[in-house]
Every structure is written in structure tokens, then in C-alpha cells.
Amino acid sequence: MSSLWIKNGRVIDPASRHDAQGDVFIADGKFVKSLTAAQKKSARVLDAAGLVVCPGLVDIHVHFREPGQTHKETILTGAQAAAAGGFTTVVCMPNTSPPVDNAGTIQLINAAAAKAPVRVYPTGCITVGMKAEQLAPHGTLKNAGAVALTDDGLCVQSNELMRRAAEYSKMFDLPLLDHCQDESMTKGAVMNEGVVSTRLGLKGWPHAAEDIIVARNIILSAYSGAHIHMQHISSARSVELMRRAKQDGIRVTAEATPHHIALTDEALATYDTNFKMNPPLRTEADRRAIIAGLKDGTLDCIGTDHAPHTPDEKDREFDYAPNGILGLETALAVCLDVLVRQNKFKLPAVIDLMTRRAADVLKLPAGTLAPGANADVCVFAPDEQWTYDATKGFSKSRNSPWHGQKLTGRVRTTIVGGKIVYANGKLV
């Protein structure tokens, strides 16, 4: 029976409103109030002086590309990148090849997840093959282990089908995660529609295409009582719609990505495809509104939308490059920078957005240091400066806008179920 004693850190556990210098004790994979004298004697001791000790980070939006696109990422390499980024629980999207619309594919993911260094939860598709023609077997997907349903990457366009999905998923208490995009308004679009897209001569996608679906989902949630979660909110109007929906007590939640709070469409001036994602980077006003939404609780959590693509795929003309960027290894540093240093969030509030509140959206057993909980921990140096080198990252891919950038705040140790899985730049 193994014990771990994390000493002298700044222990932050937003779930129990705890923020104080102290120790964290772990026995047999769970947090405990204290260790017995005998356990203390044999415990492994981790000195956390000068470091923050918080619950392992939780990301409810990652793409691990397995099955079918394992040249970009596998569940193992994705989970390794997660561990390096301080994440101990991640939820992977079902837009693999084939898409995750049946129990067999979930079993395959669960088998790979069992060998991964962090906890990996699968989601299932809303519709068969993500074709938006008929509903996937939601109950079977839940029984196989899906924690939510989504056609992420695509958005169910038919209001009628989405209504049926809301009613059906509610019977199984499975949230719908929606990538909010009216595709009739975004044909051929590769970036935000606005002054910058006009200047660059690139086809834009208007934020209205997101807002319309966010509004649709709010209406359907109110109508059906189903929990609908809006993925990667990118527009100020969408934030405002969410604010009103929450005031009205409607069962909706939403996430924001690190890139939408850090960057704007101005970053596309060089046509660097590492700034191409969907939904696209938008304006400074949108960026500010998303940050305000995170501050006042309108938006529930941070989700990275970690989306690996190979250099060959990304290194093409802007119009043809795939959407998406890596996120797991840089998320904490980016959020500390944008939210704590630039926007005066309290550190526990940011940790809350990346732990308990993310876990709460999908009712995952994670996000707290409370005794009895799974001993998942992130230990980080909040002020340590480092340069992120995507070529030396743990993801199989390299597509990050933060490659070569100086970041502040670095993960030192990641612990899953009481076991150290990552320490000082190396997987354990």
C-alpha cells in the first residue's frame, strides 16, 4: 500500500474553498486527511515549496484521433500530452474514423484508455456516422461508457433532429455537446468574417452563424429540459445569449478555449495555418466578452479543443489546411497569462475553471482534493518562465501557435490515482 506526502505547497482546492500553505496526503490512490505515523515513515515525499498544488486539470474537449487517424495522435500520445500539461481527466470527441456511434468503438477506446497515463473518457455521436440523418443508439453508447453525446466538428443542422436528440438523450441523462455552427452561412469560410478577412482576401464565417445555433440550443433545452453544452464559444453575442439563458434557469452550459481568450483574427495576418481553427479566432471585442463570461460564471469552464494535425496536413495553402491546434501542453500557462496576469482573475478562480467546474459539466468524478476523492493532482510553478517547443512536445503532432513562445507557469508534477505519471519534463 503506497502513500504520498506532498509537502509545503500552496494548496488550492476551489471545490472546498481551500487556499493555504500546507500538505496533501495520499494513501492507496485516494486523498486522505492525514497519514498514520507508519504511513508517514514509508511515504514518498514530494517537496512542493514555492509551488501550487491543485486538483489534476480536467479537459472535456480533446481529439485523440483513435481509431482511424493515429498518424496525428493516439489515445496514448494524447494522454501523455495531457499528463505533461497537468491534465488528469480528459474527454475525447467521437469524430474519429469511423465515428464513435456504436458500443464496439467505445470498447476499443476504453481498452486503449486503460493503458493511458491519465483518465480518458469517451463520448458518442449524436447521429449515426455523424451524418445527421438518424439518431445514434444513445442508451447503448451510455452503457458502453460514453459520458456525453456530440457530433463535434459538425453541427446537427436540422432543428427537428436536434429536438429529438435532446429528448432522447435526456432519457439517458446524457448531455449533448454542440459545435454551434449554421453551415448554410459558412460555406467555404476559413476565418472570422470582418475587417481582417476583407483585408486578407479570405472567406469569412460570421459570428451570427454561431449565435443562431446557440440560441436554437437554448430554446430546445428550455423546451425539452435536456442539458445542452455549447462547445468553444467564440462570439460576444453567444456569451450574451448564454448569460440570459442562465438567468432564466435554462439547463445550458458552455466552454471557452485558451486560444479564443488569448488571440484574435489579427493573428492571421501572416497566413500561418497554426492560427486556423473552427470556430475561428474573432475580434478583440469577442475575446473580451468571452473573458468577461468566464469571470461572471456565464461560461462554465475551459476546454482546449486539442486538435492534432501532422505538419504535412497543416503546411498547405490557408484555404486547404485543416482546422485546429494543439492545446493540452500550453493551456495552463496561457490561461494563467490571459486570466490571472492580464485580467486579474484570482488564481483559485482559474483553477476552478480548469478542474471542478469542467468536471461538473459532465458530472465526472474529478476536480477536488477532498479526502476520499481520486488522488489526481497537478503541481505547478506559477511564475516559472519556459519556452514551449512543439517539436519536443508529447503530442504526436506539432501544430501549435505557441511554438517557440515564452510562457509563464509550468507544470512540474502530474499525479493520477496517487501515482506520479509526469515529473520535471519527463513521463514516469
Ligand SMILES: [Zn+2]
Ligand atoms: Zn468543434
